Amino acid sequence: MIKQMPAKTSPSRIPPNSLLFEKIIPALLIMLGLVTLGLILFAAGVLLGIIQF
Amino acid sequence: MSINQILPFLSTAIMLGFTIYVFQRFFVRRNPAFLYWGIGLAMFCAGSFAEAYLSLAWNKSVFFIWYLFGAALNAAWLGHGTLNLLVKKSWVHVVTVALVAGSLFATYLMLQAMPKLDTAVFTTDKPVSEQYGTKALEAGQAAPAGAQTMTTTYRGREVTAVRGLLPLGTPVRLTTPFFNIYGLFTLVGGAIWSAYLFWRKRVMPNRVIANVLIAAGALSIGFASTLTRLGYGQYLYLGELISAILMFVGFLYAAKPQTDEELIQKRVPASAD
Numbered sequence: 001m002i003k004q005m006p007a008k009t010s011p012s013r014i015p016p017n018s019l020l021f022e023k024i025i026p027a028l029l030i031m032l033g034l035v036t037l038g039l040i041l042f043a044a045g046v047l048l049g050i051i052q053f
Numbered sequence: 054m055s056i057n058q059i060l061p062f063l064s065t066a067i068m069l070g071f072t073i074y075v076f077q078r079f080f081v082r083r084n085p086a087f088l089y090w091g092i093g094l095a096m097f098c099a100g101s102f103a104e105a106y107l108s109l110a111w112n113k114s115v116f117f118i119w120y121l122f123g124a125a126l127n128a129a130w131l132g133h134g135t136l137n138l139l140v141k142k143s144w145v146h147v148v149t150v151a152l153v154a155g156s157l158f159a160t161y162l163m164l165q166a167m168p169k170l171d172t173a174v175f176t177t178d179k180p181v182s183e184q185y186g187t188k189a190l191e192a193g194q195a196a197p198a199g200a201q202t203m204t205t206t207y208r209g210r211e212v213t214a215v216r217g218l219l220p221l222g223t224p225v226r227l228t229t230p231f232f233n234i235y236g237l238f239t240l241v242g243g244a245i246w247s248a249y250l251f252w253r254k255r256v257m258p259n260r261v262i263a264n265v266l267i268a269a270g271a272l273s274i275g276f277a278s279t280l281t282r283l284g285y286g287q288y289l290y291l292g293e294l295i296s297a298i299l300m301f302v303g304f305l306y307a308a309k310p311q312t313d314e315e316l317i318q319k320r321v322p323a324s325a326d
Contacts (some may be wrong), residue, residue, distance in 0.1 A: 014255040025252060025261060029245055032268045036241045039275055040234055047230040 057145070060290035061075075066163045068098035069305065077307070085145075086137040091130030094307070096122035101293060107181040111172065116218065119181060121163045125229045126156055128236025135243030148257035153326030155232070163179075175200055180289050182281045186226065187217035237275060237307040244268035263307035270299030 014021045045051035072094040079087035100123020103115045127289045133152055137145050174184060189212045201216040214221055248264035251257045277292020 012257055014252065014258045014261065021252065021258065021261070025248070025265060028265055028269075029249055029252070029309065032241070032265070032272060033245050035122060035272055036268075040237055040273070040278075042279075043230050043234045043237070047234070 055316045057287065057290050058105070058108045059294035060294050061101055061108060062288070064293045065098060065102040065105055067294070067301055068094060068101050070298065071301040072098050074085040074301075075304070077109065084137075084263055086134045087326060088134075089130055089137060089149075093127050093129075093134060096130060097297075100124065100127055101297070104193065104290075105182060108177055110177065111175045113167065113170065113172070116170070116181070116185075117167060120185060120219075120225070121160060123184070124182070125163075125225070125232050128240060128271070129156075130236075132236040132239030132241075132243065135247075136239045136313060139243050139246065142273035150319045152235075155228070159225060159228045159232070162223075162228060166219055166223045166225050169220050170218050171216055175218060180281060181218075182278065185218045187214050187223075189214045189221060189284055237271070241268045241275075245272070246285075253296040260307050261308050263303045266299050266303030266306065270296045270303060273299065 042051065072091060075087055075094055079083075079091055099118050103119035103123055104113045106112065107119060129152060133145075133148065173186070175181075176184065181314065188261040189207055190196060190202070196213070196215050203214055203216050204211060204213050205221060206212075207214070207221050214222075219226060244264040244267040248261050248268070251261045251264070273292050274296035277289045277296070280292070281289045
């Protein structure tokens with residue numbers, strides 16, 4: 001009987017079932033993207049004189 | 054010395070180490086992205102040092118360096134390095150020409166503004182970023198506590214303005230948002246996009262984390278600057294320090310060698326290497 005060895009994860013691959021990469025990183029990316037978009041719109045508003053800053 | 058006078062010197066020291074590290078990588082790998090990042094970081098470093106100096110004493114040349122490199126140009130050059138990794142080289146060359154021309158034009162406008170500086174308003178009691186701009190008040194709008202005001206003619210009408218170092222309507226101030234929007238879009242947007250690409254391909258976890266750190270670092274300085282303009286200038290130097298640390302750690306983490314990394318790099322070209 002061949003004993004099944006656990007699959008070895010390469011350090012260059014995102015580990016499966018990782019809380020960090022499955023939940024935290026996607027949430028952070030979405031949050032950072034929204035903040036960036038907000039800041040760009042804010043800066044554009046200041047530039048166009050719509051927002052007094 | 055107060056903590057707010059020590060923090061900018063600490064940020065400068067970190068940025069100096071970061072700048073040397075990035076230029077070293079440019080001389081080894083000859084990748085233009087490192088050159089643009091190096092230029093942006095050198096500007097950030099100069100701006101940070103100028104800010105630290107201006108928290109202790111006034112100097113006209115140091116203010117020139119602070120505004121031009123620290124407030125206007127550095128984000129755009131940093132972002133340009135990231136753009137170099139994400140779009141076709143022919144586009145990068147066009148934008149490089151525009152960025153160099155824009156930077157020279159901003160330098161010219163800054164030189165024009167220098168003889169007109171209202172240096173009498175300068176104080177070491179608050180960050181220079183809180184006192185560089187003259188701001189016209191709307192009718193009925195009260196001036197902030199302790200602010201020096203004046204009455205002047207602006208765009209054909211008489212206005213009350215909070216005095217600042219650069220006079221009202223100084224043309225160089227109009228160029229700053231263009232550089233900063235470009236810098237924010239390319240540096241932060243580029244880092245988020247790179248992180249997403251690696252995450253989607255399920256490869257190079259170090260670069261996913263590194264790009265998140267770079268994006269968060271670049272955003273923290275944007276936040277600190279915004280808070281300063283809203284009257285919370287005490288957080289500016291802390292924001293700069295956090296930004297310097299996060300971005301440096303991000304770059305170091307991205308450069309960390311990983312097994313079979315070269316093979317994967319051929320499949321996913323975009324990264325904040």
